[in-house]
Amino acid sequence: MKKEFRESIGRAVGNATLTGALGKFSEAYKVNRAKAYEGIDFEALRSTIAERKSHAAANLELLAETFANNAEALGAKVFRTNDPEQVKEYILKVAQAHDVKSVVKSKSMATEEIHLNAFLEKAGIAVGETDLGEWIIQLAGQKPSHMVMPAIHMTKEEVADLFSKEVDERIENDIPRLVKVARKELRAKFLKADMGISGANIAVAETGSLVLVTNEGNARLVTTLPKVHVALVGIEKLVERFDDIVPILTALPRSATAQLLTSYVSIISGPTPTTDGALKDLHIVLMDNRRSEMANDPKFKQALQCIRCGSCLNVCPIFRLVGGHVFGSIYTGGIGTILTAWFEELHNSEDIQGLCIQCGNCKEICPGKLDIPEMIMEIRRRLVMEKGQPLAQKAIFGIVNNRALFHGMLRAASIAGKPFNSGGFIRHLPLFLSDLTDGRSLPAIAAEPFRDRFPTIQQPADCRETAVFFAGCLIDFAYPEMGEALVRIMNRAGIRVVFPEAQTCCGAPARYSGAYEVAGQNAMDNIQALLADQAEYVVSACPTCTVALAHEFGDTLESLGHREWLPQATALAEKTVDFSTLVKRLVDAGRLTLKEGQQLGALTYHDSCHLKRTLRATEPPRELLRAAGYEVKEMFECDMCCGMGGSYSMKLPELSAPILQRKLHNIKETGAPVVAMDCPGCVMQIRGGFDQDRADVKVKHTVELLAERLES
Amino acid sequence: MYEQFKARAEGVGAEVYRFKDREGALAFILPFLHEEGGAAPPHSCAVWAESPFLEGLDREPLREVAGIRFEVSREAAAAARVGITQAEWALADTGTLVQDQTAVEQRLASSLTDIHIALLPTGNIIPDKIALLSKIDPRASRYIAFITGPSRTADIERVLTIGVHGPERLVIVCVDDMGGPAR
Numbered sequence: 001m002k003k004e005f006r007e008s009i010g011r012a013v014g015n016a017t018l019t020g021a022l023g024k025f026s027e028a029y030k031v032n033r034a035k036a037y038e039g040i041d042f043e044a045l046r047s048t049i050a051e052r053k054s055h056a057a058a059n060l061e062l063l064a065e066t067f068a069n070n071a072e073a074l075g076a077k078v079f080r081t082n083d084p085e086q087v088k089e090y091i092l093k094v095a096q097a098h099d100v101k102s103v104v105k106s107k108s109m110a111t112e113e114i115h116l117n118a119f120l121e122k123a124g125i126a127v128g129e130t131d132l133g134e135w136i137i138q139l140a141g142q143k144p145s146h147m148v149m150p151a152i153h154m155t156k157e158e159v160a161d162l163f164s165k166e167v168d169e170r171i172e173n174d175i176p177r178l179v180k181v182a183r184k185e186l187r188a189k190f191l192k193a194d195m196g197i198s199g200a201n202i203a204v205a206e207t208g209s210l211v212l213v214t215n216e217g218n219a220r221l222v223t224t225l226p227k228v229h230v231a232l233v234g235i236e237k238l239v240e241r242f243d244d245i246v247p248i249l250t251a252l253p254r255s256a257t258a259q260l261l262t263s264y265v266s267i268i269s270g271p272t273p274t275t276d277g278a279l280k281d282l283h284i285v286l287m288d289n290r291r292s293e294m295a296n297d298p299k300f301k302q303a304l305q306c307i308r309c310g311s312c313l314n315v316c317p318i319f320r321l322v323g324g325h326v327f328g329s330i331y332t333g334g335i336g337t338i339l340t341a342w343f344e345e346l347h348n349s350e351d352i353q354g355l356c357i358q359c360g361n362c363k364e365i366c367p368g369k370l371d372i373p374e375m376i377m378e379i380r381r382r383l384v385m386e387k388g389q390p391l392a393q394k395a396i397f398g399i400v401n402n403r404a405l406f407h408g409m410l411r412a413a414s415i416a417g418k419p420f421n422s423g424g425f426i427r428h429l430p431l432f433l434s435d436l437t438d439g440r441s442l443p444a445i446a447a448e449p450f451r452d453r454f455p456t457i458q459q460p461a462d463c464r465e466t467a468v469f470f471a472g473c474l475i476d477f478a479y480p481e482m483g484e485a486l487v488r489i490m491n492r493a494g495i496r497v498v499f500p501e502a503q504t505c506c507g508a509p510a511r512y513s514g515a516y517e518v519a520g521q522n523a524m525d526n527i528q529a530l531l532a533d534q535a536e537y538v539v540s541a542c543p544t545c546t547v548a549l550a551h552e553f554g555d556t557l558e559s560l561g562h563r564e565w566l567p568q569a570t571a572l573a574e575k576t577v578d579f580s581t582l583v584k585r586l587v588d589a590g591r592l593t594l595k596e597g598q599q600l601g602a603l604t605y606h607d608s609c610h611l612k613r614t615l616r617a618t619e620p621p622r623e624l625l626r627a628a629g630y631e632v633k634e635m636f637e638c639d640m641c642c643g644m645g646g647s648y649s650m651k652l653p654e655l656s657a658p659i660l661q662r663k664l665h666n667i668k669e670t671g672a673p674v675v676a677m678d679c680p681g682c683v684m685q686i687r688g689g690f691d692q693d694r695a696d697v698k699v700k701h702t703v704e705l706l707a708e709r710l711e712s
Numbered sequence: 713m714y715e716q717f718k719a720r721a722e723g724v725g726a727e728v729y730r731f732k733d734r735e736g737a738l739a740f741i742l743p744f745l746h747e748e749g750g751a752a753p754p755h756s757c758a759v760w761a762e763s764p765f766l767e768g769l770d771r772e773p774l775r776e777v778a779g780i781r782f783e784v785s786r787e788a789a790a791a792a793r794v795g796i797t798q799a800e801w802a803l804a805d806t807g808t809l810v811q812d813q814t815a816v817e818q819r820l821a822s823s824l825t826d827i828h829i830a831l832l833p834t835g836n837i838i839p840d841k842i843a844l845l846s847k848i849d850p851r852a853s854r855y856i857a858f859i860t861g862p863s864r865t866a867d868i869e870r871v872l873t874i875g876v877h878g879p880e881r882l883v884i885v886c887v888d889d890m891g892g893p894a895r
Contacts, residue, residue: 025870074854132876133867151867159868179865179873186877191790207850217823217863217878223855224819225786242850246841257866260720261806263878265858269850273816275786 001651005326005351012322013654018145018153022320025152027637029314032258033365040250042367048247050305050369056205056239057295057304063205063238064286070208071284074270082288084114091116091197091230092123094283098228100125100194104186106212106219107131108199109147109308110232110287112330113343116197127197128189130218132182139166145324146332147310148256153323186218196222200233201308202248203286206241209269210284213252215262223266227274230283235291236304248307251367255309290342299378303338305368310335312362312372317641317659318355327352334362334372341379346386353379355655357648358512359641360613380514381559389515397518403504403525410445410477450480454499457487463496466535470526470576472545473505474680482680485707486541489583492710493592495537502529506548509646511556520560523553527568538572541579541703543611543679544646550576551614578611579703580678584620587627593711598629602672603705605632606663606686607639608679621678621702628709630674635666644685660689667697674698676705713804713837714886720807721884724861725874730834730886734765737887741796741829744883745778748793748827756781758829759789761821763798765831765890784817786824795821795879798831799859801847802884805840808860809884812853819855828879830859834886 012018056063068078079090095103103125105111117127117138129138133150137143139162144150151159160173163181171181198219202211210231212219223229239245245267253259271282295301313319313333324332329348331339334356341349356376363371389397399406450471467490475483487497507522526549530538540546554569586592603625611617618639622632643649643659663686667675675697677683687699718728731737749757757779760766766782774780780796781788789795797818799809809830813819822828838844848856863878874880 021869028870074851130877131867132865136867149867149870152870154868156868156871175868175871176873178868179876183876187790190877191786204850209850215864215866216876218876220819220823220857221877224816224823243845246845249841260724261808261858261860263724263860263862263864265860267850267856267858269854269856272814272855275816275820 001351001354005328008326008328009322009652009654012326013658015153017155018323019321019658021152022323026314026320029258033254033311033314036254036258036260040254045247045251046367046369049251049307049367052239052244052247053305053307053368054302057236057301059240060235060238060292060295063240064235066205067203067208067238068286070205071270072208074208075279076208076270076282076284078284078286080286080288082290082292084287084289087114087232087285087287088116088119090285091232091283092120094228094230094281095120095123095125095195098194098281100228102126102128102189102193103195103197104128104130104190104193104222104226105134105197106199106214106222107134107150108197108232109330110199110234111197112144113234113289114287116232128186128193130186130190130222131214132179132216135182135186136162139163143325143330144332146313147308147336149310153325190221190225193226195228195230196226197230197232198222200231200237201252202239202245203233203237204242204245205238207269209242209267211245211249212264212266212268213249213262214264215257215259217264220264220266223268225275227276227278228281228283230285232285232287235286235288236306252307252309255307255311255365255367294342300338300342300375302370303335303342303375305370306335307368309367311365311367312370315361315365317359317361317643318357318655321655321658322355326355334376335370338372338375338379346379346382349379350383353383354651357641357643357645359609359645361641364613377512377514380512381516382514384514384516389513393513393515397510397513397515400505400510401518401521403502406504407451410473411449445477446480448480450476450483451499451501453480453484454487457484459487459491459496463491463494465495465537466533467495467497467537467539468530468533468535468575469497469499470503470506470530470538470540470545470549471499472540472542472680474684475541478684479680479701482541482701482703485703486539486579488707489592489703489710490539493586498533498535500529500532502532504529506545507556508544508548508552511548511552512646516556516560519552519556520562523548523556523569524562524565527553527565527572530572531568535575537582538576539579539582540576541678541680541701543578543608543615544681546576546578547610547614549573578615578617578678580611580621580624581615581617583706584624587624594624594628594706594709595711598709600629601631601674602633602670603630603674603676604635604667604670604672605638606635606642606667606675606677606682608677608682609641611678612639617678621676624706625676625702628706630676630705633670633672635670637662637666642682642685644681646681649685656685660685664689664693664695668695672697674700674705676700676702678702713839714834717802717804717807717837720805721861722807724807725864726807726861726882726884728884728886731888733889734769734887734891737765737831737885740885742774742778744829745780745794749779756788756792758794758796759784759792759821759825760796761817762815763796763831765798765887768891784821786820789820789824792821792825794827794829795825796829796831797822800836801844802832802837803840803844804837806860808858810844810848811857811859812848812855813857814854819857822857822859823878825879826875827881827883828859828862829883829885832884832886833890834888837886
């Protein structure tokens with residue numbers, strides 16, 4: 001990680017204005033967005049969008065040609081190119097041919113992408129942004145910090161200062177007054193501009209139409225007042241049919257700004273009359289800039305389904321801490337990381353890809369059905385393939401790949417760590433070893449790991465089923481009592497537990513770091529170990545491990561070309577189940593009863609990322625805890641990441657810490673004395689947080705709470 | 713349908729009125745212009761872009777009484793307090809007006825003025841965008857405008873502020889019986 005990058009994170013997190021504005025916005029956004037989508041089947045809507053847009057992405061060449069033919073038939077001039085330099089040259093040529101002195105622009109990320117303003121200004125043409133946020137940014141000489149709200153990082157005081165300088169008159173910090181100033185100043189620019197430049201939100205091949213979506217009304221003026229209109233359109237905006245605009249217009253305003261529709265939507269098909277009676281000179285530039293290359297990449301073609309609503313930024317726990325400038329490029333946030341890797345260069349995303357904590361929030365709300373976390377993982381994988389792993393990481397995973405050595409070191413750590421054990425907390429285990437080397441963290445490894453305790457557990461002889469227990473590193477070496485609780489519960493339901501000694505790290509830390517070779521070796525070792533016994537279930541009380549076993553082994557092995565392992569990976573996946581889901585099934589089947597009629601008081605429940613968004617198990621743990629006699633008091637943002645993110649909390653503690661603080665605050669706000677969760681990683685993070693915080697809140701894994709409530 | 717449209721349009725800050733016929737609408741519009749007036753010649757108080765509503769009406773008294781101009785140049789529109797156009801369709805589910813604004817006068821009157829009065833045949837309120845698809849054709853209408861409430865921004869501190877570049881008020885005048893050949 002570059003030093004400047006780290007410093008920019010520090011500056012952003014320390015900027016109270018920025019984090020305050022983004023934090024408040026993201027909290028309100030979630031509520032408002034849900035309201036805007038009332039009465040709409042979001043899953044059906046986004047499936048339609050994904051289908052139409054992926055169809056377009058698969059036929060870009062044909063659609064671009066159809067669009068060009070249809071728009072030209074209406075009298076527009078269409079210029080197609082892959083090269084941003086040619087785009088700029090073309091627009092300059094058009095400007096010069098019309099003797100253009102000044103340009104007004106409505107918001108266009110594509111023009112930002114190619115730095116068009118600077119280019120035109122160098123040629124002596126005055127370029128005025130007219131979207132209020134873009135104008136503020138232009139006056140401040142900054143880059144947009146958010147795709148939809150470019151100036152969200154600035155205060156009204158800062159804006160008043162900028163405007164005062166611009167109009168040479170002291171302007172007060174009153175927002176309506178500031179907006180009036182912008183209206184007046186920009187109105188004059190609109191009326192005298194020789195050329196208007198816009199982007200487009202949608203380009204319809206069938207009709208040669210451009211669709212522009214705005215709230216301020218500036219795009220209407222940009223496309224109406226000057227004699228020349230140039231629209232710069234990235235080819236990912238193409239759709240095949242006119243009726244494709246309906247699902248996009250239904251989702252875009254709702255997802256972007258929680259509006260049912262923006263104030264204005266303009267559908268422009270060919271040149272229209274200007275105020276002097278002639279037809280407008282309309283130029284449409286269809287820009288590729290690696291988009292069709294992206295469309296041909298099996299892992300990244302889905303990125304072309306993006307409708308640029310920016311909702312992935314709005315729900316991102318990291319974005320609301322750092323804002324957009326940390327990303328250093330035009331496109332920011334999760335989608336920005338992916339676009340930067342393509343529109344610039346892969347290695348330009350090297351630092352920013354590390355910002356993603358893989359919580360999956362963005363995937364849940366994306367109207368284009370993009371799996372942004374997956375694409376960021378793919379960027380990691382390719383970076384590692386291209387440049388190799390960082391040395392320290394390579395050394396660690398070298399150990400993780402040798403189970404005997406790895407476990408040996410964990411045991412050694414339990415001894416070595418003892419003097420420092422007073423309330424210290426380790427990080428996600430395979431990476432805690434690097435903590436040992438730089439002496440930063442204080443490991444609290446169990447004196448006796450679960451694998452040593454297991455043989456001493458007495459299990460009933462008359463069990464009718466068998467479950468293979470996958471402990472995962474954390475339960476095995478840090479929280480063996482969770483494993484013991486799980487065995488007790490399984491036994492009570494008539495299930496014998498086996499613990500294959502050869503099981504090792506699930507490979508998630510390696511995979512999430514892009515080290516697929518390591519993750520692949522972990523997968524193969526575990527498949528062999530876990531399928532060796534005949535069993536009905538493979539159960540884990542760690543959602544991240546469960547996801548690895550049930551969803552990722554196959555993908556990891558396939559991407560490494562180990563197709564011969566796929567049948568076994570599938571066999572393992574089919575048997576794998578998370579703890580709460582299995583127990584709920586057993587309770588429902590009458591095989592397990594919890595003590596009834598208990599009044600155990602309130603607790604609040606924290607949804608772990610993988611359990612909620614990959615395994616989709618939100619209700620089973622809550623229902624079980626209620627059945628056990630707890631009153632579940634929901635906390636604000638119960639499903640927001642706790643900031644652990646495996647090794648994330650170690651790589652970026654300055655981001656992990658404030659996310660954790662927010663979580664602790666939300667837990668405390670409920671007044672519940674207990675917080676339950678299903679992930680030992682979350683337990684470590686949140687327990688560690690409360691240990692520092694000194695608040696009297698018990699942090700428990702659901703398995704521990706349920707084991708106490710078994711009917712004898 | 714009207715009630716839903718009205719609720720949605722008012723929800724985004726538009727003002728919605730309904731009248732039985734053109735006479736009723738004029739009896740609302742003229743005093744409205746008078747109240748908003750203040751523009752003396754050569755500035756007009758209002759620009760009124762060609763619309764079916766005007767067909768068969770004697771325009772001369774309107775010019776005199778309310779300072780309305782029917783010749784919509786960019787200068788006239790930029791100087792006018794009020795712009796009047798007629799929308800063809802409205803979408804009940806989002807409170808949206810839809811108008812073919814290929815003629816530049818329609819855009820000038822509805823985008824440069826402070827107040828936009830949009831006339832609307834009440835019977836042309838339809839459920840949603842899907843219902844609209846069969847009624848508009850981008851090949852025949854080169855500039856189709858959707859208008860939902862007044863111009864707005866939240867670009868400074870996320871505070872919703874009305875009237876950035878477009879009108880700060882959108883007054884929708886629904887007319888049940890347009891008389892004549894209104895669409």
